[in-house]
Amino acid sequence: MNHVLIVDDETEIRESLQSILEEEGYAVTCAGTAAEALTLLRDAAYDVVLLDIWLPDRDGLDTLGEIRQLDASNVPEVVIISGHGTIEAAVRATKLGAYDFLEKPLSLARTLIVLKNAIETRRMREDNKEFARQLAARGTVTGDSVPMKALRQQIKLMAPTNGRVLIYGESGTGKELIGRAMHAESLRKERVFVELNCAAIPEDYIESELFGYRNSAVAGGPSEKRGTFERADGGTLFLDEVGDMSLKTQAKVLRALDEQRFLPVGASHPVHVDVRVIAATNKDLEEEIARGNFREDLFYRLNVIPFFVPPLRDRKEDIPLLVKEFLVEFGSQYGRPRVEMAADALDALKQYHWPGNVRELRNLIERVIILNPKVNRIERKHLPMLVYRDAGKPAARGEEFATLLQAREAYERDYILKKLDECHGNVSRAAESLGLERSHLYRKMKALGVAVREQ
Structure with a gap:
């Protein structure tokens, strides 16, 4: 559902527009001042702002300039509305980044067309940004070994299809890279590649991560959120560590795959999507099926094209x-x-x-x-x-240290870094693994010159 913010000091106009747009299927929030609007924009994401040029606390065009300075990942399209429109104001609004300029009294038909086009423009802009980011981050499937040559050939053959893919491999073998390579050579390469690590999301939140939510379904969060299935519409959804999903979540994913539609948490109408799913796991799913931990029907939906990434x-x-x-x-x-x-x-x-x-x-x-x-x-x-x-060759390393203290510190540093690698940069889990208090580990890391970044 697309979210529109109406900013106008006239209550009648706000209420009238809100009623009409909600009937058209938009989520609508209203503000009567520039200050209130800017606060709302900093707290939640909106697709389009309908902004009056005359506001009681600030000029609308000045407000437009401030909106354009917001976090680049959260900037909506802005449509200026005014009862005193001039060519000069329209030109200035365009230069400041407004999508369009509407005069009062508003034409309902024109307003709806402009709104629809503004939302599509924002979606294309976001898709292009995501695609550019992925191009910069995406590497190649490196290796001249026989298994890697065969894997590249398999990617080239299967990527242009819409068949679902299940990638097997131990942790750290590069399963996500294979998924990205599949997307890059697919017919969906111009659209987004969205990934979700099923093992990293707590059970209470994974459903909202997958399918999103509406109407403040998550306490303390924004009023709505697009899930990974919805964000991947038209593109590819990569479900990493799919074997770690609960049976309850597996049932909902199975239904979404079969119907290509789902019901966001708290929503009353289903969302239809066109998504190619690529899943990955470090588990033997057939063993998990035998143990009752994985649905056999979901396995067969995902395992259309199996890939194996060698260690x-x-x-x-x-x-x-x-x-x-x-x-x-x-x-x-x-x-x-x-x-x-x-x-x-x-x-x-x-x-x-x-x-x-x-x-x-x-x-x-x-x-x-x-x-x-x-x-x-x-x-x-x-x-x-x-x-x-x-x-x-355990003895050679000690020869480079002048003192026992230097050798001990080098070993401690290496061991701590190893544990941090195993815990993906999570200091709390590394401290637990080492049998240390978190604060003690931080002090030791500082003393040994160890920096850590969450992975």
């Missing part, structure tokens, strides 16, 4: 290419464009078993670059101690 330990010949890609990425990000990996360091990385797969390798490269700001050639001694131990 990094089964394609170690791809490690040099991945390392090169991550060195370029993080070297550029941290102002170090010419960082390279020495042969002895690369050999150690090839011997490590990579329980965290590609994600662990990527995090390791970023960590090494951050912790060695003056080093442009990463050598074996710069790698974390856990890599050494796994490579079967």
Whole structure:
């Protein structure tokens, strides 16, 4: 449902417009002053603002300028309305970013047409921004190993279809990247790619995340929210860790897939969508079905085209290419464009078993670059101690430290970073895993020079 904000000091006009627009299916909020309107706009998202040019506390065109300065992700289209319209005012409004200019008394037919076009313009603008962001973030499916070559061929063959895809693979293997690559080569590539990690959303909120809500269904939140199914309309919805959904949620997803429509929480009318679903899991769903944890009918809906992403330990010949890609990425990000990996360091990385797969390798490269700001050639001694131990060469690392204290601090730093990687940057969970109080872990991180970013 599209949300319109009417800003006019005349009560009769506000009430009349609100009644008409609500009959047309819009959600409508009203404000009588510029100050009230700006407060509403900072608290919730609106698609279009119908803004009177004469307001009791501020000029409407000045208010338009302030609206255009709001958070770029939350800027609505603005249609100026006035009973004293002039060409000069219309030109100024256009220069300030107004979508259109309507004169009072308002023509109902023209108002509805302008409103519809303004909403479509905003939707296209948001879709284009999302698409541009995805282009910048999207990488390629890296690897010259036989499994990765086969995977790229499978993507090329299956991406142009509308068949649902289920991607299997251990955590950190790059299942989301495969999903993005599928979308990028599909017939829906001009529309959005929306992702939702089913394991990261609490059970009480996952339904509203998937299907959205209306009429203040969530206490303390905005009056309505578009769910991931609705936001992905016309594009691709990527459901990560789909095996972690509850049976109750699975039933609703199954119905949405079958009917291509759903009822948002608190809504009285269903929303129709055209969505291609790509799901991913690190679980054996057939085992989960046998245990009663996953619906067999949903499995068959999702498993139209199965993909398997191999773990990094089964394609170690791809490690040099991945390392090169991550060195370029993080070297550029941290102002170090010419960082390279020495042969002895690369050999150690090839011997490590990579329980965290590609994600662990990527995090390791970023960590090494951050912790060695003056080093442009990463050598074996710069790698974390856990890599050494796994490579079967535990003694070599200690030779580079002058004192036992330095060696102990280096080990503590590596171990803490490892736990933070496992907990995806969540300090509270890492502290629990380490058996420390959260405040104690923060103090130790500060002392050891460990910075953490939520992943």
